[in-house]
């Protein structure tokens with residue numbers, strides 16, 4: 001059954017587990033909860049010259065958050081903590097403005113175009129960005 | 145047959161006539177989060193604001209007199225709803241504010257090494273203020289467990305509530321499992337140990353007048369908005385000698401006896417705890433809500449709501465089969481008309497989002513009860529919480545929406 005808010009692609013993306021799991025050699029790690037629902041996203045990362053080299057996530061969350069974590073993980077390699085922060089801010093702006101694309105340069109995130117009318121769900125999309133940024137900062141601290 | 149009629153009651157709630165989208169009627173099943181406002185309360189608010197709006201206890205003109213009378217009358221009405229003297233009823237900003245007030249003002253009387261016992265079922269409002277108090281005063285927190293079906297485990301209490309425990313804080317009814325606490329039995333156990341008992345009435349008080357002397361507790365708190373009153377008002381009841389022994393939390397106007405530059409003396413309860421201009425119109429609304437709720441045939445209303453609750457649980461079992469996990473008892477005994485559940489493979493927020501398309505308002509998440517959800521081993525749940533005005537149409541719309549959600553999310 002296809003659905004405006006939950007298109008088939010979102011369900012498929014949410015079950016994409018290529019980047020799921022842990023990194024035993026992680027240089028940084030972070031777990032963040034969504035205080036409104038208790039959803040939880042953890043990221044492990046390793047850095048090379050301040051840029052994400054490898055990463056794994058553990059997500060206990062709604063379909064929207066799972067899909068966002070999977071998409072972000074697939075596009076995170078080579079980025080810094082500031083890049084992740086900026087990506088999250090840009091996506092938030094896109095969601096608020098109902099822009100197309102939602103995130104310039106990253107058409108995959110248009111998967112979330114159905115949620116722009118649902119302000120309460122923006123946090124579901126953005127939680128993985130915050131968790132990945134925190135994990136990357138944690139790794140930066142460990143190497144500095 | 146009782147004289148209760150849900151259809152007649154529905155007509156008293158203007159909001160039930162709205163459409164959430166063109167052609168989509170509202171099916172409000174989130175009464176546990178906030179109760180809807182009946183016309184009687186709306187009318188009382190408009191009447192107050194258009195004929196008696198003024199500050200209380202400050203001026204002698206006609207409006208001020210009316211406002212003061214209305215505020216005092218509201219206190220009398222809330223006191224009658226709880227079957228206690230008005231002098232023992234303190235207006236607060238809500239249930240959370242009321243618990244924090246006890247945790248501060250009574251909590252300061254506790255000594256390092258004392259303990260406070262709190263159940264696993266509690267809303268964060270009845271846990272976090274006690275954690276803060278424990279940290280501030282060097283107290284221990286004792287965890288009172290619940291049973292597998294989400295009721296307070298009475299059998300465990302006598303052992304856990306020992307002489308060190310000075311205060312027990314439990315909910316009158318769980319906002320997640322719906323289980324009603326046998327407060328009188330808990331009160332007897334607390335009394336044997338020499339502990340006081342605070343009961344969180346946020347969920348129970350909206351279901352009709354509460355006979356506090358029969359419960360035997362020492363403090364009782366409630367939130368006005370859950371009774372259909374405006375936001376921003378709640379009540380804290382406490383036995384007078386306890387209130388009289390407590391220092392105020394906030395200082396300011398209205399709560400003083402005499403003010404000198406160096407120091408002041410305080411008014412007697414309840415004024416001692418009501419510094420500043422109180423929530424006058426919300427309190428008037430709360431009085432009107434208590435009057436409105438008192439007039440409902442509660443046995444009839446509860447029988448009606450329990451029949452709907454049974455229908456909802458049966459429907460969930462039929463539609464979700466072995467994917468269904470009830471977060472609370474299956475039985476209809478000693479519970480509120482409130483059902484929390486998880487459908488395996490779906491997230492409560494995704495479920496609630498799809499229900500909203502049929503105008504069905506359910507709440508999803510941890511319902512400010514993360515400890516309870518942790519014990520059940522889930523992050524959150526979806527919750528349908530009923531009021532007397534709900535009807536078969538609301539339950540059918542909810543079940544149809546759950547069918548929709550499973551098609552979308554599990555395909």
Ligand SMILES: Cc1ncc(COP(=O)(O)O)c(C=O)c1O
Pocket residue numbers: 176177238239240241267269270315317318319344346347367369512
């Ligand atoms: C059992 C229980 N206690 C306390 C509260 C807190 O009430 P309020 O947020 O109105 O202060 C609630 C409301 O969600 C509740 O359900």
